[in-house]
Amino acid sequence: MPERWDQAGFRERVDALLAGFLAEEAGHLLAIDDALKPVAEQLQAASAHGKRLRTAFCYWGWRAAGQPDNDALLRAAASMDLVHAAAIVHDDLIDDSPLRHNLPTAHISLCTAVTAHPRARAAARSLAMLVGDHLMALAGQLFATSGLPVAYLARARPVWSELARELIAGECLEILSTGAPPDTGTSLKVVRYKTAKYTVEQPLLIGALLAGAASGLRAGLCAYGLPLGEAFQLRDDLLGLFGEPDDTGKAGLDDIRGHRPTTLLAMAWQAAGPSQRERLAGLLGRHDLDEADLHTVRELMRELKAPQQVEVLIAARVREAVGHLGGLGMPAQARGALTDLAYTATDRHH
DSSP states (O other), X not given: OOOOOXXXXXXXXXXXXXXXXXXXXXXXXXXXXXXXXXXXXXHHHTTSOSOOHHHHHHHHHHHHTTOOOOHHHHHHHHHHHHHHHHHHHHHHHHHTOOEETTEEOHHHHGGGGOTTSTTHHHHHHHHHHHHHHHHXXXXXXXXHTSSSOHHHHHHHHHHHHHHHHHHHHHHHHHHHHTTSOOOHHHHHHHIIIIIIIIIIIHHHHHHHHHTTOOHHHHHHHHHHHHHHHHHHHHHHHHXXXXXXXXXXXXXXXXXXXXXXXXXXXXXHHHHOOHHHHHHHHTTTTOSOOOHHHHHHHXXXXXXXXXXXXXXXXXXXXXXXXXXXXXXXXXXXXXXHHHHHHHHHHHSOOO
């Protein structure tokens, strides 16, 4: 039997790496001016949480190709979590979300730094936008200075460009679709491009390319990664409405208040009759919703069996993903780790 992967130990290793890297960057900012302290603090806070799934997928893309554990590879892989940190700051800003991990989001936290500004709220949002931009730049810096040979890095650079393009495309698609009549096809496309690809498929592929993996292995990892990434975001949508805020760290009505194009909403809309649609439409986009409204939305979703339908989509995608691992000829430990990650990513309590 192969040695089982220590997920907790891996996460601690990545946490320490990113904390050290961002502390050094914070020092560079403070050397410019002490007034940048709030920005430096948000830069560090933005990547202080998370399960490090994107780093893990990149790491196991490398290991699946038969390469050994390597500190330089871990640095390159950890850049995926800085991409995620950047995306989170921007996403919270776009959605005007007040909470993340039960803490104020970047644009809310930065309000205290600009109390004297004549347009304080706009100034805080501008600072948050710049924090997100800088995190994305730092992701590229960490990748490029990881210590891996230049030839290895060159193999993966085209996927980096694809990752940035598709992440931005997905975010734009969500904005363009927000407030429109719910549609399952549109929602699933947003899921794919906004989250699924940069969460699983592209980190895996970057790791495999860094390792010089053969085309067959790369194709198999993509076939595993895309449905799993979609299942990950579908679970996130379910937790967004049905999870408890103390566990999820987010406000439970955010997606309904924002009238966002989630697959959960699209499934409910598709199943609803005229009176049910009228009730649902009366709640979408309202900013005055309270706990009683949350209960109403949940009950209506259950009545329409939308959560059950999304659970079916999640289960089917996880089965599809794991089913691709058996014939790829990768080391047993890599196959075991990727199997574990499939369930860690999609069967979350928070």
